[in-house]
Amino acid sequence: SREVSAIFRKFSLGVVTARDEWVYAFDPTHLEKKVHFLIDEYNSERLRLTGKLRTRAGLEDRIDYRIKWSRAVKNDLSKSVEYRYDSKRISSSLYRPFVKQSLYFSKKLNEMTYQLDALYPDKVSPNQYISIVAGSRLEFAALAGDAIPNYAIYSLDPAQCLPLYRYEHGQRVDNITDWALKQFATHYAAETSKSKPKRKITKEAIFHYCYAVLHDPVYREKYAQNLKREFPRIPFYADFWQWAAWGEALMALHIGYESVKPFDLSRTDEPDAKVRAVGLNPKVILRSDMKAGTVVLDSETTLRGIPAQAWHYKLGNRCAIDWVLDQYKEKKPKDPTIREKFNTYRFADYKEKVIDLLMRVTTVSVETCKVVEAMKASKR
DSSP, X not given: OOOOSSSBSOOEEOBBOXXXXXXXXXXXXXXXXXXXXXXXXXXXXXXXXXXXXXXXXXXXHHSOTTXXXXXXXXXXXXXXXXXXXXXXXXXXEEEETTEEEEEEOOTTTSSBOTTXXXXXXXXXXXXXXXXXXOSSSSOOOEEEESSEEBTTTTSSSOEXXXXXXXXXXXXXXXXXXXXXXXXXXXXXXXXXXXXXXXXXXXXXXXXXHHHHHHHOHHHHHHTHHHHHHSOOOOOOOSOHHHHHHHHHHXXXXXXXXXXXXXXXXXXXXXXXXXXXXXXXXXXXXXXXXXXXXXXXXXXXXXXXXXXXXXXXXXXXXXXXXXXXXXXXXXXXXXXXXXXXXXXXXXXXXXXXXXXXXXXXXXXXXXXXXHHHHXXXXXXX
């Protein structure tokens, strides 16, 4: 195929479902129930309207709005396309920074999947990507992932994802171009080192190098306006392998955030006698206090000892810790059917998981800031 003069051959926005409340859930079993209901209702409407509709005209006035319709699903209904549930379509998705949910990943029930089928053709084909803020409302951010990315990882601006691999005809293919490998190899060919033997630059090393450069505070400041308007351009820095090592370290932290060592925070639990007396769970608070270095989870439990540095690791308009707190709040579903039939989320069921996650994300935040500080002082 034709070579391109770019580092990454293919890239993709994250998935737009147009019905997040229906096709996302923390609990895959709960997700399965919602999707079964959604598909059953759709098929019921399809059978009810068979023969009555020949085009999309008049469809809006005839359908039952108990489920979330969208343009593509209405088009399928007008053509009497049958939907079938497929358990293989439940996948892990990076919904927001350091928060994964189960997703029913389907071209029929996700409004826009862009190029994601080439990144994640099935559940057993692994991949990694660098997601970047692709818009002008937020400060530039980059976050590596290995689960299907959501379009709104950063909430206000979309997430554009640059994968390490792509899949074509069932085969895994490098997504870093031969052109890029040649550019890097040629540029650094002149580098000599008495202390180290010459190392051969690889596509994976280029992937790590790019991730490091995108975290470089000097780079972000220098090109702040460009990063709001166009795809990042990657400069050649003096020590390729140092930057590649930093990128690899950051990627290990950010992709492996669920298994890094938990930060040693202190936890205090003081029983809330009033709510316990009437058989209720503690009142959910999920509030952080940067000055005090605390997170109040609910009316019983507080985490203390979060170092000042941890709050400085920001992605978009929030620090990593606050992204976790925001996503685990109890929120009233917007969809009336979800609100009536499937509003089962309770923070109390996830409290211990969230405490563990916050301790690990604190480690990730502190270690990320250490790497970024080292970058500041380095030669370019």
